[in-house]
Amino acid sequence: MSVQIGSKAEEALRVLHGASPAAVDIFTSILTHGPLSRTDVARATGLSQAAVTKSVAPMIAAGLVIDHDEAPRGGPRGRPANPIKVDPDALVVLGIKVNPTEIIGVATDLTSHLLVSAHQPTVPAFDAVVDGIAEIAERLSALLGDRADRLAGVGVSVSGDVDTRAGVVRESALLGWSNADLGSALKQRLGVPVLIENDVRALTIAEHWFGVGVGTNSFAIVTIGSGIGCGLHVNGEVVEGAFGVAGEVGHLPLTSERFICTCGRRGCVEAVASTGAIVRAVADASDAPVLSIADAVQRAHEGDAAAVEVFDRAGTVIGTAIATVANLTGPELVVITGEAVSEYDLYDARLRTAFEAHAFGAAANCRILLRPHAFEDWARGAAAAALRSIVRRRYLAA
Template sequence: MPLRPHRPLPLATPAGVEVLTRILTQGPIPRVEIARRTGLSQAAVTKAVAPLIEAGFVTDQAPVPSEDNQLGIGRPVSPLTVVRESVSLIGLKVTPTSLIGVTTDFTAGILTVRHQRLDDTAPERVIDQLADLSKELITSLKLGEAVAGPLVGIGVAVSGDVDAAHGVVRDSPFMGWRDVPVAELMGQRLRLPVVVTNDVRALTVAEHWFGVGVDADSFAVVTIGSGIGCGLYINGEVVSGAYGVSGELGHLPLAPGDLVCTCGRRGCVETVASSDAILARTRETTGRADLDLAGAIKLAHEGDEHAREAFDRAGEVIGAALAAMVNLVGPELVVIAGEGVAEYDLYEERLRRTFAEHAFGAAGDCRLMLRSHTFDDWARGAAATVIRSYVRGEPPLNR
């Protein structure tokens, strides 16, 4: 039986879910505007929002003038907004070397942050450490480090193939995990609902509900770092794929076939374009086995031809992969994010040139936007997935 949030939402109808989603992602927003955007009557909006106001999840802001009458005389309206501190969430990001945890409010605003070093990636050890980190974050809420309401649940973001419906990490090459039931193991330790998702998809949910995707009809988030990931928002939803796998841009076979990827396959984009691949290539061509990534970036900025070649090669493959994705899916915007954007200037020109060469027709009009993200933002994305499940009543937070 699924665990329940400490504070259930009074949402009994799809209309109620739609209204709260609009207030959460687009508020402050007047009732009349919610009606216009959803197609509901103003009476239906009022009926849906009444229990949310009574329970303290939504409130009216101070009246502001409105000019939507024919005489042009402003009449006051009271925009609706969510009560940020009505609930709190925990988001956790897992990497092979560290755990990042945040608490957030109802709008995914970060309240507290904790980082822990990870020395062992064995699943049971990581789950124990995640549980301990969660308890530390829960204590921070209880001690009043930030004004926050009852804890709804915990989100965990992990790279790789994640079965979000069952909370299982099916395959994470970076972590060396296969078929790890993270939600079940975390739930046993904490007795709280746990939502487990692919890390890039979590970042995409955060952008969809609380970032650049709020007003976009379609967009993609491409992350560049130790891996190359892609999250897609198309036709009103973040794409999960029939089997929980979608947007695996880093595993398109666009690189030389003699290069072996961490996933065990050959010719993946990541074999050329990940930060690990760029560093390996720079070490190989310069003969500098002692180089770290910062050193490779420094060499490239100084004009070293071997280091520049590694970044140029990465930019070309990423540009081709972006063009393939845009040609297939047709998003209006691609957000380029992740820890690898620190060296974006080293391959931006080659990336954009290759993208322009391969984008078909009007697909070339797709905007490429750089957006810096920290690991705290990845953890925030995990919290955002809990918010979405909480509002929609999805497992494991079904009402």
């Protein structure tokens, strides 16, 4: 079995690829805020209602958009409002998250609703990951059944410094990669457009279009786990950076230089606040074996003074990093997520104290919200990032 563009997706993709920038804005507005009347779409995009009607017509014909002909019940008499929305079944996108020991894949519809998922173990060697991605993409395609006819593309997310334009993972400490041309390798293996994206930025894109970012002008996502990441959504757009690097709070030098980070630098936030750093610090201070973050959490919950100090230090540096983000970008909301939020209670107080101590002026009004994510959510982020690139016709290798 091979992965390929679905025959039922081709007409929808042709319409999207031929759309004008104004039509792309119209479709994006309907996708992320629909159902909307044409009047609402015109108001949201700053275009005339006639321009909206003209742009929407080919989308309706291609099955991307559904037009409701009925007028709202109890509404004023006259011309029906004709609300329009996307057809979720029009396109399917695959999202794949690469971890050092596991690959997680999902398929979503056009509205980012999860359809099927699959997991498989891996090792971080580049060739093994390429093989694993190809295999899990084929498994997802098989699980989709007839829906595979609507497949439009694949998004792959990895940790580290990712050049999305070139499809190159410039540096990933967790995977041990440097200048890995993942996009070209997958281009040779898969017959569909592929996007390579940083995992935290992909998660932020998903929240921008389908989560907390809907109706929010500016927000940030801080991920806590094997790495400390940050995705930024500022003034209505996800920040990508001129060179593809933005929001790397895990590598802000906010702690003592005696702490060495996995990136090789000293004093990084990750050097004291990542799960690996916490486990090592608790193990160094303990006579009993500390082999996992669960062991470290247990010792802290039992009142072990050294373990409590390690989590206090982590909470303080993360809170300082969040205050730095708030001071620089002024988000309405910071969402804390990641695989390490299960021990959030151990550093919540220190985190908030450090944030309040360093947030300047009105930046302190930023709300801090805890929101656990499963690894399927990370893969869903990769799918959302690919969908955004399909709509905007950017950065896809095919």
